[in-house]
Amino acid sequence: MDNMKTRFAPSPTGYLHIGGARTALFNYAYAKHNGGKFALRIEDTDFERSEKRFEEDIIESLKWLSIFPDEETIFQSERLGIYKSYVVQLLKENKAYYCFCSKELLEEDRNKLIAENKKPMYVGRCRELKPDEALLKTPHVIRFRVDRSSGAATGFKDLIRNQYINVNNDEIDDFVLVREDGIPTYNFAVVIDDALTGITHIVRGDDHLSNTPKQIMLYNALGFNAPEFAHVSMILGSDGKRLSKRHGATSVNQYKKEGFLPEALVNYLIRLGWSHGNDEIFSMEDIIKYFDLKNISKSAAVFNTEKLLWLNSHYIKLKDPFILINLINDIKDDFQSPLSIDIKTAALVESLKSRAKTLVELRNKLDFFIGETIDYKDEILNEFNFNENDSAFLKSFGEFIAGLSDEIFNCGDMDLTARTGKENALEKLKNSIESIKNEFNGFLSKNNWTMKEKAMLIRLAFTGEKVSPPIYEMIFSLGKERCVERIEKFSDYIINIKR
RNA sequence: GGCCCCAUAGUCUAGCGGUUAGGACGUUGCCCUCUCACGGCAGUAACACGGGUUCGAAUCCCGUUGGGGCUGCCA
16 A cells, blocks of 8 residues: 555553553554554543643653654644534534533433433434524534434444444444534544544554444545554453553553663564564564564453563663663662763673663662672571681682782773774673683682682672672672772671671 | 453464464473573473364354453543
8 A cells, every 4th residue: 555644643641551552553563564654643632631741751652662653743632623614514414413411411311221221322302403593502512413214334344353343323322523612522533633634544452443433424424535444452461351550560651660671562562462473573673574464363462571571681681781781871760870881880781681681670780889888688698607718718819809910900991982992892891701710710720619619608798699790790890999898898797707 | 231342371372174283471390500590402281162064173154151342521
């Protein structure tokens, strides 16, 4: 299709959530795959619930996910005049009518119908009314006149199910087009905007499935060609209920804050309900290359954080440490100081990146390095029975560190703002680690010690924890002075434990 | 309640009338190993049920059950 155009049309009544993000991604991917355009429209006709901050969040979150609209974003609140002219047309053609029923009266009708076990629909009290000017000054809404001729039905073909969905018109209420305050309702505004902006394909959640016949009626009544429709199933929480705040993080920005990479979230979302054979890893480029509606699943999908975490760790492993440092600094909260962009930090990040599933986790594993001092904790150290041999080892280990050549630690003087500078620094780092390894192994074998028996002692001395980054990297990053300092402090500590 | 949609392992899915029902996450075991990870290898686990159609059904049709959605002057 030459001039395909899709759109994402969220209402700014909340942050961009996972379901919306997936819908946006599907629309974006579909348009891009077919060489078409993707548009963003903010459906802010509910003035009560719409908020500027949500609008901004939606736009920012889409950008973060690399979902870029091809056209200027449309705001429905700025198009009220346009909708109005089309209502006038419908009224003139007798396809819509004024309704003066009060909300209280409607509520009564409704309760009555429910009590009689009937479908609660508008009773049609004003359907044939010819209001005079005086009456028009009283509060009213405008309703769509649904074709009530017997057997009338409205249908459309759903691209995902690849089948026609038909609904009897008597299932469809004379729905409101314009509210009492003159603001158009959702079903009316979407149709006008989608038609006027040339949207050819609408991909949306299947919670809209039952709205579609109403919208088809409107397209017909207004003389527009209806676009194609594709209804994607919902995303469910682990309990099988529709995904909501109860299930934990649901907004895109929250995933960002929790240390997820946009690549991971995009990859996860595209695979939630869509597949391309047995492939699991998709870059945005791959997605655009392969995406097609025919591979979208008809059934609802349960959101699974474990798989998202797996993808996140996959993408973290692919990043170079300097980029990771920047990413971590991007999401740091107000209480944290930014990581410094230097080779010592990079060395640890590099060795830690396969050990963390999120950026937040990665940052936390750096605590021992960022903190000036370490508080050794009895509850951890009491598990070990330190003895004189340990003290002796620590003493000579400290001397070994102090005796290391300064040259080994010297690679912090490169220009890390340039790509080649980073590459050189990383190259030098590799050599330094290699040197430390050789020196250290020499030191061990000279004394008939093994890595296995001494590693935990060093780990505890450097971090106070039983789990740490690899030892060579820690020696490099902490540097001679801090290593020696910690070794001495730790020695003192374990001597006191023994007593 | 009415209308609509859906149904392969715990989860995401491949399958599109003939397969030992494939992959991924998770999980379990082993290997690697300075801890924890990464990585490698192996294992675990599914066609909701009942009728048809057919030589043959996970695949097509109907029903049952289960789940979801809609039933707003929200979107």
